[in-house]
Amino acid sequence: MLFMKDHVAKQARRAKEASRQLACLSVETRNAALLAMADALEANQEEILEVNAKEVEAAKEKGTRLNMIDRLILNPKRIAGMAEGIRQIVKLDDPIGKLDFEVVRPNGLKIRRVRVPFGVIGIIYEARPNVTADAIALCIKSGNACFLRGGSEAVRTNKKLVEVMREAAVEKGIPENAIEFLSIIDRDAVVVMCRLRKLIDVIIPRGGAGLISRVVEHSTVPVIETGTGVCHTFVDKTADFDMAIKICDNAKTQRPSVCNAMETLLIHKDIAEEFLPKIATVLREKNVELRGDEACRKILPDMKEAVEDDWSTEYSALILSVKIVADVDEAIAHINKYSSEHSDAIITNDKENAAKFEQQIDSAAVYVNTSTRFTDGFEFGFGAEIGISTQKLHARGPMGLEALTTMKYLIDGDGQIRQ
């Protein structure tokens, strides 16, 4: 444990030192490095696929779950996707150096506030190796050193990706230790990493609820929590039925495994008798399992019963809990009680109810007459996404490059002293 601590701290310290140099590099240098990294991934495709194939083989032998293996597998298309993702990041505006506040005080002091890199960003993630490429590119673009810790199943593939990208970056003037990868498989390494205050400036966990709560529980480094989505759609009594059905169908079935998919449908009591059978038919055709409260089951007796736990469950699957509510106030109260504060929607033609819903729902993204599936950096036009923050500190909702920066105050004087 002691050896491990020293080892992890040493890597973080190296990254910290590199981050000082990195923060002074021009955006041209950072972009050139990104382009070189994208090219290098494609140029070294064969070697990468070879390492990956061996790792996939080993995972199969170990009896790893099939969906885990699917996430681990690389192929030419996935590598091209990583390279293309990096080239997209090159095109984005530089978030560094932007002046966002400026004032001259009565005593003549000139105060400016500018966006600067954090320093070292720790990213702790699970199986998918594309996160490695993505995280490196977003950090380097925003002038940050990164300290990565991927899933143990992908450690060899990730290590190879890091090697290839680092070599390309160094040739373009990026300090070598600006990209550090923690290859110790021991789960305790995550805890050690989370406690390196002052060496790592922020930690972003990307993965399942277990990983995220582990990081939050142990971290003394500030964390940006990304994560779980228990998303709701409330169909108000004035809703256009066709629109409501199209939106609910999209929110539940278009990609049920992601965090912005709908998990609970709330229906206004005055329309429930007519609306519930309609939406149930559409969703059941797509194999969605419906779990209803008592009122629902009076209308559709063949619905499974929803129990208390259902209201706070992120199914990430073709399951939907359904509840009938008296009005927008009950809908709001239910959502604020059970929502993970990610994305919630109202379908209504009542402007007052829409406004009330927008004001009172305490979530990162609040929707009127559209699908919760839009909570996404690309859909919001940010051009990149490091994750979706479900906390309120620093960043909330889809995080673009700006979320990877902090600020500092620069104060210029000519001898002023405090009275």
Place this chain on the structure above:
Amino acid sequence: MLFMKDHVAKQARRAKEASRQLACLSVETRNAALLAMADALEANQEEILEVNAKEVEAAKEKGTRLNMIDRLILNPKRIAGMAEGIRQIVKLDDPIGKLDFEVVRPNGLKIRRVRVPFGVIGIIYEARPNVTADAIALCIKSGNACFLRGGSEAVRTNKKLVEVMREAAVEKGIPENAIEFLSIIDRDAVVVMCRLRKLIDVIIPRGGAGLISRVVEHSTVPVIETGTGVCHTFVDKTADFDMAIKICDNAKTQRPSVCNAMETLLIHKDIAEEFLPKIATVLREKNVELRGDEACRKILPDMKEAVEDDWSTEYSALILSVKIVADVDEAIAHINKYSSEHSDAIITNDKENAAKFEQQIDSAAVYVNTSTRFTDGFEFGFGAEIGISTQKLHARGPMGLEALTTMKYLIDGDGQIRQ
């Protein structure tokens, strides 16, 4: 312990519920409540002073340190100061509802990002009862419920202040539980409070290094760290000596107990022989104890020796560590190694060195030719200050009202679904 947990969680839950209502109140209502609270403090002055006098008496009997007792004492002037502080906060712009990003996407979705209250802000602080009034006013102004935990020495005074202010606020329409005060003296209550994720949205510790590290260590609620200042001033070889002496004197002696006072002076080697005796004379006249490195002690042999610990110590007293450095690069390296990333200054007439210092020093406030003592919400023109953040997440440097808000995305559509 279990009883305490339930008790603290119950208070937090009440505050959370109240925060939903509070978030919907107009700024007129919030301001009216603030004015009523200021009036109430003055109207109930006698009662407050009576409770305070008894508490001071008890503290004296217990043998509490004199400087602690001094911080605890209220008098008519201090109460007037609290009331005046609240009235100043009334005059500030409402931070809530500000639109800070807006876009219409190609698919017609209208996306807005607005500033909203956090919900419940936990504030954990030490002796001074004026923090109670200040914290309540800043939270209510920014639409947040507050959950306060003051020092045990001041618990009766704080409780009385909360009672008086809450009663006045409720009369103006603020929900009663929007102001919760934790009166359990047990230190473990702080730990319990720090772990109420989802009930408390953010915790701000205000106090000494011990309190802050205790909160950071145990909290699973996101923390905004305020705190320690190991601030530096580097006198470059091109510095104007008169200006440098005036600034160093101010930074060290004007109020040595505060976090933005200078703790370490760095001097360029080419001017050290001339500058060090001059500044030493000025500071020693004001009873500043100087602790120097070897090079300093060659010039002034009667200086005390600075040991390794000195470079990272916040003296908060009339003590100054002094080091001679080869150039601006060594000064930057020293500061980035030992600084608490609070406030650091360069005194120079070399524009390149000034720019380099501003770019490379990784601190909340970086000064050129002026005193570090200016790191302060009022001096920056924010009109109020909840503390000075020394972390990089969410807020850095002096925090005004905006630091007490988060944002949410409001997305309006007319039936859009994700493709």
